[in-house]
Amino acid sequence: MENKPTTERSSNYDHLENMSTQELLTNINKEDKTVPQAIEEQLPAIEELVDVIVARMQEGGRLFYIGAGTSGRLGVLDASECPPTFGVSEDWVIGLIAGGDHALRHAVENAEDDLEQAWKDLEKFHITKKDVLVGIAASGTTPYVIGGVKRAREEGIATGCITCNDSSPLAAAVEFPVEVVVGPEFVTGSTRMKAGTAQKLVLNMISTSSLIKMGRVKGNKMVDMQLSNKKLVNRGIKMIMEELKIEEEEAAKLLEKYKSVRNVLRNFESKN
The missing domain is CATH 3.40.50.10490 (Glucose-6-phosphate isomerase like protein; domain 1)
Known part of the structure; x- marks a missing residue:
């Protein structure tokens, strides 16, 4: 050797x-x-x-x-x-x-x-x-x-x-x-x-x-990802649809309002 x-x-x-x-x-x-x-x-x-x-x-x-x-x-x-x-x-x-x-x-x-x-x-x-x-x-x-x-x-x-x-x-x-x-x-x-x-x-x-x-993933999802392009926005919408069992239009509105997947899910959990 x-x-x-x-x-x-x-x-x-x-x-x-x-x-x-x-x-x-x-x-x-x-x-x-x-x-x-x-x-x-x-x-x-x-x-x-x-x-x-x-x-x-x-x-x-x-x-x-x-x-x-x-x-x-x-x-x-x-x-x-x-x-x-x-x-x-x-x-x-x-x-x-x-x-x-x-x-x-x-x-x-x-x-x-x-x-x-x-x-x-x-x-x-x-x-x-x-x-x-x-x-x-x-x-x-x-x-x-x-x-x-x-x-x-x-x-x-x-x-x-x-x-x-x-x-x-x-x-x-x-x-x-x-x-x-x-x-x-x-x-x-x-x-x-x-x-x-x-x-x-x-x-x-x-x-x-x-x-x-450190808590930056929920389940297996990147719920804190930065929504910096259309692909990531669409991924975020699909995550919300899957988690909350809602339609695409509603998920898109929620994501636009709360700015991140985690915020959407946190807001939903606080109401239920």
């Missing part, structure tokens, strides 16, 4: 340029199928992290993600989807990427190599002991992320991570590590593939589970 971190080991496949389109797709899919199993092995660790996040949120705390490159983009993506999905304020789940928002679309040279910058970025949001910080790095060696979680832990802030290598410096630096070891990438070292998929799935689990436990 190569003496390299798992994410940097040689692909299980070679001569990719000689494969047919069908072979490429089949083999990439074969590798992707291994990701959920790797996550399943980490469910107890993810559970610990979620429970800490919920406990801090119940005390008024927030969830922060920090990362660089693909990992940073995934954290920003997950954070940005929480307000429209769960109706939470934009400062409840916050994603930060090395190099700032410019790095979402462009590579920022050396941004991930600065041990001090993450804490400077976090200080702008007045991070406190009530909050939780999750560092995201497939390699588990990104200085920006490691520097951020180390300083946060020194300040008494709960820290977790999502990484795809065993026994990484990042996992050693946090209290609640999640290590999803997915093996070598189809294209050697291209952690935007399996590692990125694993990180995205874990982030989905963390934010969704935390906000469900």
Whole structure:
């Protein structure tokens, strides 16, 4: 076995340029199928992290993600989807990427190599002991992320991570590590593939589970979603029709009046 971190080991496949389109797709899919199993092995660790996040949120705390490159983009993506999905304020789940928002679309040279910058970025949001910080790095060696979680832990802030290598410096630096070891990438070292998929799935689990436990879902419905377009308005109308057993026209009027599905259902329950 190569003496390299798992994410940097040689692909299980070679001569990719000689494969047919069908072979490429089949083999990439074969590798992707291994990701959920790797996550399943980490469910107890993810559970610990979620429970800490919920406990801090119940005390008024927030969830922060920090990362660089693909990992940073995934954290920003997950954070940005929480307000429209769960109706939470934009400062409840916050994603930060090395190099700032410019790095979402462009590579920022050396941004991930600065041990001090993450804490400077976090200080702008007045991070406190009530909050939780999750560092995201497939390699588990990104200085920006490691520097951020180390300083946060020194300040008494709960820290977790999502990484795809065993026994990484990042996992050693946090209290609640999640290590999803997915093996070598189809294209050697291209952690935007399996590692990125694993990180995205874990982030989905963390934010969704935390906000469900914070009461932002009723039954199985996104009753607090922001009604920011026609599709979501129509989804809200259908939720109300289903819950209250009423016709579409009445449901639409109620949603227009009360501005959210939750408000409609709360108003109905208070009258019955």
